[in-house]
Amino acid sequence: MQTAPFDYYRPETLADAIDLLSTVDGARPLAGGHSLLPAMKLRVANPPALVDLSRIEGLDGISRNGDSLSIGALTKHAAVAASELVQGDCSILADTAAHIGDPAVRNRGTIGGSIAHADPAADYPTVLTALGATITVTGKSGDRSIPADDYFVDMFTPAHADGELVTSVEVPVIGDEQGGDYKKHRHPASSYAVVGVAAVVSASDGTCTAARIAIGGITGTPERAEAAEAALVGQVVSAESIAEASSKVAAALDNPLGDVYASGEYRVHLATVLTRRALADAFIDAGV
Numbered sequence: 001m002q003t004a005p006f007d008y009y010r011p012e013t014l015a016d017a018i019d020l021l022s023t024v025d026g027a028r029p030l031a032g033g034h035s036l037l038p039a040m041k042l043r044v045a046n047p048p049a050l051v052d053l054s055r056i057e058g059l060d061g062i063s064r065n066g067d068s069l070s071i072g073a074l075t076k077h078a079a080v081a082a083s084e085l086v087q088g089d090c091s092i093l094a095d096t097a098a099h100i101g102d103p104a105v106r107n108r109g110t111i112g113g114s115i116a117h118a119d120p121a122a123d124y125p126t127v128l129t130a131l132g133a134t135i136t137v138t139g140k141s142g143d144r145s146i147p148a149d150d151y152f153v154d155m156f157t158p159a160h161a162d163g164e165l166v167t168s169v170e171v172p173v174i175g176d177e178q179g180g181d182y183k184k185h186r187h188p189a190s191s192y193a194v195v196g197v198a199a200v201v202s203a204s205d206g207t208c209t210a211a212r213i214a215i216g217g218i219t220g221t222p223e224r225a226e227a228a229e230a231a232l233v234g235q236v237v238s239a240e241s242i243a244e245a246s247s248k249v250a251a252a253l254d255n256p257l258g259d260v261y262a263s264g265e266y267r268v269h270l271a272t273v274l275t276r277r278a279l280a281d282a283f284i285d286a287g288v
C-alpha cells in the first residue's frame with residue numbers, strides 16, 4: 001500500500017521544526033513513523049506535508065534531574081529499555097519499553113511519538129499516568145508542562161496544540177518504599193495492550209501509604225481507578241486488601257471499548273485480574 005503524495009521537510013533545529021509546523025498548511029511531525037506511516041498507507045491520515053524530527057539534536061537522551069528522569073521525545077523505545085538509569089530509577093518504565101511491539105518497532109519508535117499519538121492501546125500513556133509523569137511541549141511561545149493526567153484528552157487526541165511538539169517527559173523516580181508494575185494482556189499479533197494496568201504504590205511498615213492505578217485499552221484514554229486507590233491507602237497490604245481494591249476498578253470503566261478480539265465486558269474482567277497481579281508485584285517491588 002502506498003501513501004498519498006506529501007511534501008517532506010527535514011529541519012535541523014527545534015525552532016525550524018516549530019516554524020515549519022506553524023507555516024506549512026496541514027504539516028505533521030514525523031518521529032519514528034511506526035504509527036503515522038501505517039495510518040498514511042491505510043489512507044486514514046493524509047497529511048500534505050511531513051516535518052521529520054529525526055535530525056534535530058538534543059531531543060533524545062535520558063538524564064536524572066533531582067527526583068525525576070528527563071527523557072527526550074526522540075528517545076527510542078529500545079534506548080529506554082536498555083538505559084541503566086531507567087532500569088535503576090524507574091524499572092517499570094524500562095520493562096514497559098522492553099515489551100513494546102517487536103525489535104523493529106522498538107528500534108524506530110520514540111517515546112514522544114507514542115505519547116503524542118495517544119493511542120488507547122499503547123503502553124506508555126498508561127504507565128506514565130500511573131507514575132504521575134509530566135509532558136513538556138514546546139511551541140512558538142516557549143515550553144509548557146502538562147501532567148499526564150491531563151495530557152490524554154481523548155482517543156488519539158493529545159492536549160498539545162497544532163504547532164507544538166512534545167520535547168520531553170519528566171518521570172518521577174521510584175524511591176525507597178515505593179514500587180511499580182505494569183501488566184498487559186498483549187494482542188498476539190502486535191503486542192499492543194488489549195488491556196494494560198499500571199500500579200505505582202508506596203508502603204511503610206506493611207501498610208499502603210499511596211497508590212496510583214491506571215488502566216489502558218478499555219476507554220479512550222488511560223483511566224485512573226480512584227476507588228481502587230482509595231480502598232488501598234491506609235490498609236495493611238495483604239492478598240485480601242489487594243483483591244478488595246481490585247474489585248473496584250470496574251467502577252472507573254464506563255462504556256468499555258470492545259471489538260472482535262475482546263468484548264468490553266471481557267476487557268473489564270481482565271482489568272480486575274491484571275490490577276490484582278500488578279498491585280501484588282508493585283508491593284513486592286516496594287519491599288513489602
Ligand SMILES: Cc1cc2nc3c(=O)[nH]c(=O)nc-3n(C[C@H](O)[C@H](O)[C@H](O)COP(=O)(O)OP(=O)(O)OC[C@H]3O[C@@H](n4cnc5c(N)ncnc54)[C@H](O)[C@@H]3O)c2cc1C
Nearest residue numbers: 031032033034035036101109110113116122123166191192
Ligand atoms: C507492528 C507494530 C507493533 C506495535 N506494538 C506496540 C505495542 O505493543 N505497544 C505500544 O505502545 N506501541 C506499539 N506500536 C506503536 C509504536 O510504539 C510507535 O512507535 C509509537 O506509537 C509512535 O511513535 P513514533 O515515534 O513511531 O511516532 P510517529 O509514527 O512518527 O508519530 C505518531 C504521531 O505522533 C506525532 N508526533 C510524533 N512525534 C511527535 C512529537 N515529538 N511531538 C508532537 N507530535 C509528534 C505524529 O505527527 C503522529 O501523529 C506498534 C507499532 C507497530 C507498527
